[in-house]
Amino acid sequence: MRPTIAKVALPVPLDREFEYLIPGHLFPVIGARVWVPFGPKKLLGIVTGLSHQSEYDVNKLKPLTTLLDHEPLWPDTLYKLILWGSQFYQAPIGETFNNVMPGALRKGKPACKQAIRWWQLTDSGKNQLMQGFGRAIQQAKIMHALEAGPLTHQQLLELDVSPSALKTLTEKGWIVDKEQINTPQEWPSQLVDESDKRQLNHEQMLAVVTLNHVEGYECALLDGVTGSGKTEVYLQLIEAVLEKGKQALVLVPEIGLTPQTINRFKRRFKVNVTTIHSGLNETERLNAWLETKSGECGILIGTRSALMTPFADLGIIIVDEEHDTSYKQQDSWRYHARDMAILRAHHEQVPVVLGSATPSLETLANAQSGKYLHLELTHRAGGAQPTRNFAIDVKGLHLESGLSAPLLAKMRQHLEQGNQVLLFLNRRGFSPAMMCHECGWIADCIRCDAYYTYHKGSGEMRCHHCGSQRPVIHQCQNCGSTQLVTVGVGTEQLEAHLQTLFPEYKTLRIDRDNTRKKGSLDSALEAVRKQEYQILIGTQMLAKGHHFPNVTLVALLDVDSSLYSSDFRASEKLAQLFIQVAGRAGRASKPGQVILQTHHPEHSLLQALIHKGYAEFASTAMQERKLAQLPPYTSLTLFRAESNSFALCEEFLRQVRSTLEAHPLFDNSCWVMGPSPAPMAKRAGKSRWQLILQCQLRSTMQRLLSSSKAAIELLPNAKKVRWSIDVDPQDLS
Ligand code: ADP
Ligand code: ZN
Ligand code: ZN
Numbered sequence: 032m033r034p035t036i037a038k039v040a041l042p043v044p045l046d047r048e049f050e051y052l053i054p055g056h057l058f059p060v061i062g063a064r065v066w067v068p069f070g071p072k073k074l075l076g077i078v079t080g081l082s083h084q085s086e087y088d089v090n091k092l093k094p095l096t097t098l099l100d101h102e103p104l105w106p107d108t109l110y111k112l113i114l115w116g117s118q119f120y121q122a123p124i125g126e127t128f129n130n131v132m133p134g135a136l137r138k139g140k141p142a143c144k145q146a147i148r149w150w151q152l153t154d155s156g157k158n159q160l161m162q163g164f165g166r167a168i169q170q171a172k173i174m175h176a177l178e179a180g181p182l183t184h185q186q187l188l189e190l191d192v193s194p195s196a197l198k199t200l201t202e203k204g205w206i207v208d209k210e211q212i213n214t215p216q217e218w219p220s221q222l223v224d225e226s227d228k229r230q231l232n233h234e235q236m237l238a239v240v241t242l243n244h245v246e247g248y249e250c251a252l253l254d255g256v257t258g259s260g261k262t263e264v265y266l267q268l269i270e271a272v273l274e275k276g277k278q279a280l281v282l283v284p285e286i287g288l289t290p291q292t293i294n295r296f297k298r299r300f301k302v303n304v305t306t307i308h309s310g311l312n313e314t315e316r317l318n319a320w321l322e323t324k325s326g327e328c329g330i331l332i333g334t335r336s337a338l339m340t341p342f343a344d345l346g347i348i349i350v351d352e353e354h355d356t357s358y359k360q361q362d363s364w365r366y367h368a369r370d371m372a373i374l375r376a377h378h379e380q381v382p383v384v385l386g387s388a389t390p391s392l393e394t395l396a397n398a399q400s401g402k403y404l405h406l407e408l409t410h411r412a413g414g415a416q417p418t419r420n421f422a423i424d425v426k427g428l429h430l431e432s433g434l435s436a437p438l439l440a441k442m443r444q445h446l447e448q449g450n451q452v453l454l455f456l457n458r459r460g461f462s463p464a465m466m467c468h469e470c471g472w473i474a475d476c477i478r479c480d481a482y483y484t485y486h487k488g489s490g491e492m493r494c495h496h497c498g499s500q501r502p503v504i505h506q507c508q509n510c511g512s513t514q515l516v517t518v519g520v521g522t523e524q525l526e527a528h529l530q531t532l533f534p535e536y537k538t539l540r541i542d543r544d545n546t547r548k549k550g551s552l553d554s555a556l557e558a559v560r561k562q563e564y565q566i567l568i569g570t571q572m573l574a575k576g577h578h579f580p581n582v583t584l585v586a587l588l589d590v591d592s593s594l595y596s597s598d599f600r601a602s603e604k605l606a607q608l609f610i611q612v613a614g615r616a617g618r619a620s621k622p623g624q625v626i627l628q629t630h631h632p633e634h635s636l637l638q639a640l641i642h643k644g645y646a647e648f649a650s651t652a653m654q655e656r657k658l659a660q661l662p663p664y665t666s667l668t669l670f671r672a673e674s675n676s677f678a679l680c681e682e683f684l685r686q687v688r689s690t691l692e693a694h695p696l697f698d699n700s701c702w703v704m705g706p707s708p709a710p711m712a713k714r715a716g717k718s719r720w721q722l723i724l725q726c727q728l729r730s731t732m733q734r735l736l737s738s739s740k741a742a743i744e745l746l747p748n749a750k751k752v753r754w755s756i757d758v759d760p761q762d763l764s
Contacts, residue, residue: 062103255408257614277346302329
């Protein structure tokens with residue numbers, strides 16, 4: 032008997048599926064997309080079940096409107112993993128499906144390759160190029176961009192060209208566009224460029240040989256100091272996988288997906304290397320998804336969102352910089368891509384490699400307990416030496432724009448030897464606050480618990496938390512004085528100051544404020560490699576993945592706030608940052624130095640880091656976590672509530688607390704902390720509260736959450752506040 036009722040998961044914040052009648056002419060399968068009526072709206076959902084009977088009155092069910100797919104969107108193992116992932120992170124199933132689908136599929140586009148719009152020069156356009164363009168700068172830009180060959184519409188837009196210039200040039204007959212679907216490409220018989228390969232050193236060889244012998248699932252931590260040749264290990268592992276006709280998935284952090292990285296893979300392999308990241312438009316993203324699903328691409332490199340892409344025949348998963356916080360999604364389906372990658376590998380019975388010079392304590396604990404293989408690369412490859420590290424005690428020293436005299440002397444010394452210097456300050460803008468010199472009033476954002484950052488260049492005050500901005504204030508709003516002074520130092524101020532201190536050297540600042548435009552970061556990095564600049568100032572952005580062979584001195588200007596933060600992961604993050612930043616220096620034959628300016632040079636964490644390295648730090652930090660009963664020794668879930676009303680948030684979380692505590696599974700291995708105001712108690716006009724559930728056993732926590740969620744959803748205030756459940760939270764602010 033054919034089923035008459037379909038269960039459908041819809042992108043609504045309700046943790047249930049909905050039932051629809053199946054019209055006689057439609058034959059849905061589980062995992063296919065359908066359009067259905069939902070109240071006054073039409074929604075796209077995924078079929079999750081087929082049956083003959085309903086818990087509800089069949090006469091009241093509405094029929095499905097349209098069936099979009101004749102086969103499931105995901106292979107069975109991946110489909111099951113999505114269901115599992117939605118339960119693990121307590122996210123509604125419909126939202127989870129919505130999250131793992133490319134945007135084009137979410138909108139109901141067919142699951143087949145779409146045409147991409149290409150631009151190219153016509154013959155008369157080529158002739159025109161010889162003759163020049165006078166003052167039509169925009170037009171010249173387009174013509175020159177197309178000189179080397181056709182570009183997609185998206186690529187041209189990324190070069191910041193104006194659509195009107197495209198139109199003018201088309202009307203002149205100098206350029207044409209056409210829509211084209213890329214034809215599927217077979218893998219070549221020769222898979223790699225042998226000349227690009229390196230002779231592996233002993234440790235690299237051991238890692239490759241060990242992992243090549245793995246059959247089925249295995250999780251390995253590739254724990255290698257920066258520059259130890261982890262990427263070379265990935266490349267050779269992937270080669271062996273491709274030889275078996277299987278594909279590879281490589282995950283990289285948001286910041287790590289540079290053209291440099293992608294080119295390294297493209298140089299080595301002759302198979303299709305596909306990328307998925309936030310810069311793609313919908314069509315490109317869909318095509319990449321389909322190329323992976325069909326087996327056309329050999330290697331998929333992507334950020335977090337690439338993880339749930341279906342593969343024809345997956346052979347290995349690599350998670351580079353596994354400690355990176357960008358792997359955790361902060362809204363909707365709050366999954367950790369590293370942890371889901373491990374699960375995926377388990378479901379698909381393939382090896383997964385977690386690479387890092389600074390593994391997270393969670394991963395280290397698993398490696399030490401024997402749950403993961405622990406492969407170590409202890410030396411820098413290619414002969415580069417480890418850096419020499421030391422702290423400058425800045426207690427009582429005069430700091431000029433955050434720089435001490437001993438640091439300035441060091442900088443001069445390195446610059447005079449023709450080397451580059453990298454200064455690291457994780458604070459954008461001119462100064463992080465502006466204060467009244469008469470009464471001490473500080474300009475703060477009305478919508479957040481935060482001060483305005485002063486941006487001198489744009490003449491604005493900006494709140495880095497809600498994004499609001501206003502013109503610079505010239506008068507105190509408390510006492511009326513016009514004596515306003517800046518407090519603290521940001522990258523913009525540091526840049527200005529260095530230009531006056533070292534007029535003979537060129538200074539370059541790289542932060543989010545001046546690299547917003549597509550391609551501007553790459554051109555800045557290129558200029559650094561060409562040594563057009565000697566002094567580099569950077570934020571977090573510069574900490575990862577880039578090679579600066581001529582940088583011989585790296586200094587971290589202000590790390591003290593991380594030593595005494597309320598976030599228990601702050602010290603781990605500082606240590607990771609320190610090692611990553613230090614890894615930028617002296618990559619080539621020149622030895623590097625790393626200097627830390629601090630008021631607390633005696634701090635045990637800094638001492639361990641500076642003199643003994645990350646492993647020593649990690650073992651100290653692990654002891655502390657154990658004593659404090661924090662992850663990885665316990666598991667956490669964070670409940671957040673947000674509302675215009677302070678009282679509603681508190682009341683709701685109080686009810687959540689009672690619900691949890693009343694549950695039979697809640698025993699003396701579980702604790703609840705809160706409700707309490709979030710460290711940032713107000714953001715974008717909303718009060719913010721939180722409640723932390725801590726359990727000794729993950730399994731208890733999971734069962735407790737799964738079986739309390741329905742009751743929490745029914746709490747009287749659950750519809751009045753915005754709330755969320757964050758399993759394994761990374762950000763406690
Ligand atoms: P990581 O990913 O650990 O930071 P990379 O793989 O980027 O390190 O390697 C750092 C540098 O060392 C690169 O320039 C790479 O080409 C080189 N390299 C890697 N392995 C070897 C090797 N076995 N012999 C010589 N050079 C190597
Ligand atoms: Zn704000
Ligand atoms: Zn004042």
